[in-house]
Amino acid sequence: MSLGPTRPRPLAVLAATAVAATLLASCTGEPAPPRSTSSAAAPSRSPGTPAAQPTPRVAGAPAQLQALIERLYSGSDLGKAANADTTKALTGRTSRGSGGSGGSGGSDVPPGAEAALGSWFGTPIAVVTAGKDVSLAVGPTWKLVGGWWPSLGVDEAVVGGGPRWVLAVGSDARRGQNLERSRADTLQVIGTDGAGGGGVMGIARDLWVTLSTGGKGKINSAMSLGGPEAQLRTVRTATGLPIEGYAVIGFDGFIQLVDHQGGIRIVVPETVDASHAHIVIKKGPQTLSGKQALAYARERKTLRDGDFGRSRHQGQLLLAAAVQARLAGPEAVPGALISFSDVGVSDLSAEQMLTFAAGLYRLNPTKVGRDVAAGPFGWAGAQSIVVLGEQARRLFASFEDGNLS
Incomplete structure (x- = not known):
């Protein structure tokens, strides 16, 4: 190591x-200084000879x-x-x-x-x-x-308790644009219940909600109007979940992180023609590069269920990443957080991040669910929107314990 x-x-x-x-x-x-590992007297040494240093524990x-x-x-x-x-x-x-x-x-x-x-x-x-x-x-x-x-003899794991939720945001910022003042291209709420269960909930970006900046609009517009804090407040209000904080990353940062850790191993349920990126991702076991993973996470036009399917793909990537990380062990967390700090932004403390990340290693994979807050299509003036209906409200309520399994 x-x-x-x-x-x-x-x-x-x-x-x-x-x-x-x-x-x-x-x-x-x-x-107190480290104790000697032996009760015997220290060996004599010649004048000027440096004392032997204790072996680090x-x-x-x-x-x-x-x-x-x-x-x-x-x-x-x-x-x-x-x-x-x-x-x-x-x-x-x-x-x-x-x-x-x-x-x-x-x-x-x-x-x-x-x-x-x-x-x-x-x-x-x-x-x-x-x-x-x-x-x-x-x-x-x-x-x-x-x-x-x-x-x-300590049976209890200390990882911040539960339930806990964090908002993962993928910014729509292109190169040269402000990461924190662009629309949210991806909204995923990651939760844990503190008892080995958890969930990943995608939110359709066209969901029509009350914005924390005032008025109503598509949920993903909150960040472009008021930054990540406004996006977080908007999602908290819409879902009713006391989400701890956010982490935001852009397209280039996402590609860099995925490539740095050797890709994401995932079983693709069906072939995806990511037409916007001119990339075809075939059905079956794959190790996706950063560009492939981004294409898989963003494609919607060729999917039967459009933006809902796109959000489902994003959840699949998060869970596939979780499986890989579980195999790597919690000692991999510190280096990963360095890498994210170089390309992303977040509002949570080092203590919150470290305990939340480590807590994901305590999850039972059979007790982690995935779903998308969807709804019927509608119109707000000339805008096509997703209506916040009973399906989404039931999903929000079911996630109140931090578990979607």
């Missing part, structure tokens, strides 16, 4: 297209993160170096060894512990894996914000 920023993987890049802007609490006090971790993980496994009080949910879950945890409760406990860290480092819009983040344990931390003064620790 790489000890620096890791290669991005599909889930964190696409499905965790979901969170960002940072609030951090600081650690207090200086942690967490490969790739900076000193403060190293000390925090040692305190975690020794049973020490973490104080402000952990958020409230993590502190609650770790109450009464089992100490792993000779460090005991309150000890410095460097030797209590499981063998083979490694840190994958990254950042979310400039805020350092880390995923530390140790056997089946996963610790999620946010810097620069490192703080535990979640994870799961079966080796410490």
Whole structure:
């Protein structure tokens, strides 16, 4: 495993297209230095010979993160170096060894512990894996914000609770245009119920709703009128879901991210002639490049159900990305968030993003559903629209628990 920023993987890049802007609490006090691994006296050395440095307990971790993980496994009080949910879950945890409760406990860290480092819009983040344990931390003064620790007898995973929802937005901006002031070409709400289930809900972009900027209009016009915040408020009002935040990406950024992680492996249900891009995507197992994935996500004119089918394809891509990422493991998240930060925008904190992305690894694939908020066609003046009807309202209501399965 790489000890620096890791290669991005599909889930964190696409499905965790979901969170960002940072609030951090600081650690207090200086942690105790790592304890020697031997009770024997240190060997003598010649004058001027540098002292041997202790072997790091967490490969790739900076000193403060190293000390925090040692305190975690020794049973020490973490104080402000952990958020409230993590502190609650770790109450009464089992100490792993000779460090005991309150000890410095460097030797209590499981063998083979490694840190994958990254950042979310400039805020350092880390995923530390140790056997089946996963610790999620946010810097620069490192703080535990979640994870799961079966080796410490902790049954509960700390990933922000549930239900939770995030709005993934694909901007219609062309090269040179403002990413945040163009129409939303794609609207997908990603949800988790906090109990292993979740869902991906597409929203038809022509859905006629009340806009947060005033008046009525097509739901995807809110971003061009008031930016991503207006788009988020509009979707919240239309769906009734308290969506945490948004993540926005454009066409070029999407292509770059997909190509960087080696494509998206997907089973295409039927051949798609993406006429707008002059690309044919054949039925069956495929590994789609960035351009192919974008063509698959945007084609509607040749589909039997038009824009609804297009939204369905987008949901298929997100779920296919989730399956790949589950195989890659949560240690792939930090590098993926670096890549997204380079090409996208988001309003959620590093803690929100990291716990949401890691939480997707806790989902049971059989308990994740997919649907599209559709409706009958109609007219608003000269505009062809999709009417917000009972089908969409029932779907919104069924997603109130974060689960569409």
